[in-house]
Amino acid sequence: MEPHKIETEQALEILINQTIKHNDNYQKARFKVSEENLNKEMFNKFIIGYGTGILQNQFGNGIFVIDEMNRNVIDQLYFYITSNELKFKGDIKKGILLCGKYGTGKSVLMKSYRYIVNWFYRSSFWDGTKPEATKPTFPGPISMWKSTELLKKILKDGGELDSIISGQNPILIDDLGLEPVSANIFGTPILPIVDLLLHRYDHGHLTFATSNFNKTDLGERYGCMIKDRLDSMFNFMVLYGESRRK
């Protein structure tokens, strides 16, 4: 990561720390992500705060907005992080695959979400306790990979899946389906990302993704090996609307 990005991330963290400290439930927030210690208003502030930080970092300007295009998805992400099985329209034990057209804000939103999850995860370790409520949903911090970078990494390791990408900690694959589906290793054709997804599914490891492709497109792209499993692996969510890119 480039140095200036770390600075922004740290600055945001300090800001959020201060916000949380002013919250009566601060102590509880260090243990559990529940509606009690992370209310919806605060969650939205986190999404906007981190989201804006990401936009500033990437483009030097911009303010993250919550509007009718992303509100539904953000609500669902909130029910997911607080493990609200009644209100979450899906299965909390599965990962999330956020689809939508190019430019609808998938990457920025999921990056921002990842910062929140990881912040709670880390803060629960600062005082040496286990992240109880986050445990079934988030067994560890989420690492994020561009699908093309992930493919490069696997190919560099000779097709091997290392523990960072195949282990129990959740991963977020940005732009799933944009990478070439098959590759050759020493003349042998392999399907690196399909293999990774199947491995993670078989081991019950959570995977998150963004994609310009919908479920049908991805099924066709990756083939019958994975088509049926996509539904078992992911809650599919859609960011509607047109591109926010200017």
Ligand SMILES: Nc1ncnc2c1ncn2[C@@H]1O[C@H](COP(=O)(O)OP(=O)(O)O)[C@@H](O)[C@H]1O
């Ligand atoms: N919630 C938002 N509020 C304001 N601008 C946004 C928001 N989400 C995305 N954008 C703008 O749209 C651009 C595309 O977002 P991005 O997340 O990269 O889209 P996608 O991953 O869906 O292609 C961003 O660079 C930013 O300028």
Ligand SMILES: [Mg+2]
């Ligand atoms: Mg994107």
